[in-house]
Amino acid sequence: MSDVFAGLKAVVTGGASGIGAAIAQRLREDGARVAIFDRAITDNLVDAYRVDVTDDASVRAGVAAAAADFRGLDIVVNNAGIGAQGTIEDGDDEEWHRVFDVNVVGAVRVSRAALPFLRESNAAAIVNTCSVAATAGLPARAIYGATKGAVLSLTLQMAADHLREGIRVNCVNPGTADTPWVARLLDSAEDPAAERAALNARQPHGRLVTAEEVADAVAYLASPRAGSTTGTSLAVDGGMQGLRLRPAA
Structure with missing residues (x-):
């Protein structure tokens, strides 16, 4: 266990499962106190707050409660998000609004509510969960990829606005x-094994990324040790974004 986050207080949205749960665990292992924000809260979760990132009142109440309980906030990890499949023909306006509301405006709501507390911190950091879909065109990911492209751009704008x-x-x-x-998604495929093999092969290192690997990257970006790192996107994609390997023999 490291003490790099000792004394620091963090919020992780979507922290009850998947990548969010791995991020919360990693930050706690390194000494942070972590508030988990999620719509689905179970009794076994510690420092968990029922928050819906699409509801501004819910977000503001959750941030205020966590900041009061922790006596401040230093780190926000905007990880809450939903997926979507299909081309631009497959999603109606309601679906576009729904996915943008969670993936983009949700991060805005949480960050906005946390800013007064982050301004009081000597180690303030926001980390947004984006996606390789922001930098690579993927089949049938139009809505999702558009939201993650927005998150990538939003990260740059926020970094410029709040650096000073x-x-x-x-x-x-x-x-x-x-x-x-x-x-x-795999379970719903006609041939789950073939679909998993295709997803593995799509990434140059030949396998899916683990939640723990993403959590390690978030921990670095949130850490005071990354004090000169801002406005940056860190790919954890097995080389998918930038590598063009020849087919294996």
Whole structure:
């Protein structure tokens, strides 16, 4: 266990499962006190707050409660998000609004509510969970990819706006990760084994990204040790974003 986050207080949205749960665990292992924000809260979760990132009142109440309980906030990890499949023909206006409301405006609501507390911190950081879909065109991911492109751009704008207030803002870009959402997609496929093999092969290192690998990247970006890192996107995608390997023999 490291003490790099000792004394620091963090909020992780979507922290009850998947990548969010791995991030919360990693930050706690390194000494942070972590508030989990999620719509689905179970009795076994510690420092958990029932928060819906699409509801501004819910967000503001959750941030205020966590800041009061923790006596401040230093780190916000905007990880809450939902997936979507299909081309631009497959989603109606309601679906576009729904996914943008969670993936983009949700991060805005949480960050906005947390800013007064982050301004009081000597180690303030915001980390947004983006995606390789922001930088690579993927089949049937139009809505999802558009929201993550917005998150990537939003990260840069926030970093510029808040740097001189002492708040660093970065994002992490996972490739296809082994999460409950991906597992549900695989289960619904006609041939789950073939679909998993295709997803593995799409990433140059030949496998799905683990939630723990994404959590390690978030921990670095949120850490005071990354004090000169802001406005940056860190890819955790097995080389998918930038590598073009020849087919294996």
